[in-house]
Amino acid sequence: MTRHEDFVLPVGTALDRFISRHQEQFPYATGELSQLLRDIALAGKIVNREINRAGLLNITGNFGNQNIQGEEQQKLDVIANVRFIRALRNGGEVCGIISEEEDELIDTGNMEGKYVVAIDPLDGSSNIDVNVSIGTIFSIYRRTSPVGTPVTWQDFQQYGTKQVASGYLLYGSSTMLVYTTGHGVNGFTYEPSLGEFILSHADMKMPKDAKSYSVNEGNYYDFPEEVREYLDNCKKNRFSARYIGSLVADFHRNLLKGGIYLYPPTQKAPEGKLRLMYEAHALAFIAEQAGGKATDGKRRILDILPSSLHQRVPLYIGSENMVIEIMELLKEKVLV
Ligand code: AHM
Numbered sequence: 001m002t003r004h005e006d007f008v009l010p011v012g013t014a015l016d017r018f019i020s021r022h023q024e025q026f027p028y029a030t031g032e033l034s035q036l037l038r039d040i041a042l043a044g045k046i047v048n049r050e051i052n053r054a055g056l057l058n059i060t061g062n063f064g065n066q067n068i069q070g071e072e073q074q075k076l077d078v079i080a081n082v083r084f085i086r087a088l089r090n091g092g093e094v095c096g097i098i099s100e101e102e103d104e105l106i107d108t109g110n111m112e113g114k115y116v117v118a119i120d121p122l123d124g125s126s127n128i129d130v131n132v133s134i135g136t137i138f139s140i141y142r143r144t145s146p147v148g149t150p151v152t153w154q155d156f157q158q159y160g161t162k163q164v165a166s167g168y169l170l171y172g173s174s175t176m177l178v179y180t181t182g183h184g185v186n187g188f189t190y191e192p193s194l195g196e197f198i199l200s201h202a203d204m205k206m207p208k209d210a211k212s213y214s215v216n217e218g219n220y221y222d223f224p225e226e227v228r229e230y231l232d233n234c235k236k237n238r239f240s241a242r243y244i245g246s247l248v249a250d251f252h253r254n255l256l257k258g259g260i261y262l263y264p265p266t267q268k269a270p271e272g273k274l275r276l277m278y279e280a281h282a283l284a285f286i287a288e289q290a291g292g293k294a295t296d297g298k299r300r301i302l303d304i305l306p307s308s309l310h311q312r313v314p315l316y317i318g319s320e321n322m323v324i325e326i327m328e329l330l331k332e333k334v335l336v
């Protein structure tokens with residue numbers, strides 16, 4: 001006889017409940033970090049709504065402005081930036097924010113806030129207007145200056161190992177929130193009809209090895225020789241090339257299926273293109289928590305101390321053995 005339970009599948013755990021249940025694992029466990037994660041999730045839902053309707057609202061295309069890094073701002077870049085900053089400021093837990101879209105650090109005015117956040121509100125600019133996956137990346141630190149005083153740059157100038165949480169939202173074929181607080185990585189899929197993120201990928205682990213690589217190979221002739229050698233090996237071994245051009249989407253695929261993402265230095269971008277504070281640190285924390293690795297070719301990404309807000313860094317991130325292989329090749333160069 002069929003029992004009702006057999007075909008009424010459980011929906012799963014909602015993000016709010018998951019956060020509350022695991023709150024005691026959070027450093028300091030006072031509830032503020034939980035609230036901060038909820039604020040980010042809420043802003044993510046709003047940005048998700050805007051992205052889904054972008055074609056109808058005349059919010060695709062160029063904003064007519066450049067950010068400090070000389071990149072054209074898209075309207076959706078600006079919208080996402082406003083949404084996240086507003087949510088973090090209103091939430092009250094955050095005293096300062098660094099954003100890819102802001103020249104200087106933002107003092108939220110919440111001097112009692114214990115946390116600072118570095119964020120890329122909408123990553124994958126080239127894909128915004130063409131209906132390809134984009135994302136948000138965030139990194140959360142405990143401030144180092146005393147609570148009750150204005151935020152300073154030193155509050156942000158911390159090793160990646162000091163992150164208390166990091167994560168990303170992926171606006172893809174479904175919308176997901178993936179984050180870590182240093183106790184593994186969990187992924188939540190947005191259920192629009194409920195307006196909830198539901199736990200769908202518990203304790204995510206990245207395969208140690210894979211046969212897939214993600215890189216803008218159009219830059220091949222600009223890459224260091226060792227990187228070219230690595231890519232040649234990938235091809236000799238008939239690996240699959242998978243490059244979306246949205247870091248979050250490429251990283252997410254590699255997290256689930258295994259693979260390596262590379263953004264080496266090029267002539268145009270001798271320090272690499274990606275930003276240490278709100279791209280590399282955040283994803284490196286997740287990669288390591290999922291059993292993967294992240295390096296700039298010489299150093300573990302999490303061991304790099306930022307020297308400026310929008311600092312760039314070469315990035316090799318993904319399945320452990322693949323990252324080790326490219327590290328070995330690059331290390332040989334240093335020795336000769
Ligand atoms: P953005 O933060 O301005 O969007 O730039 C970062 C993006 C990454 O999402 C992506 O992996 C990379 O830049 C793509 O760069 P390229 O077009 O040089 O391949």
Ligand code: MG
Nearest residue numbers: 120122123124
């Ligand atoms: Mg970005």
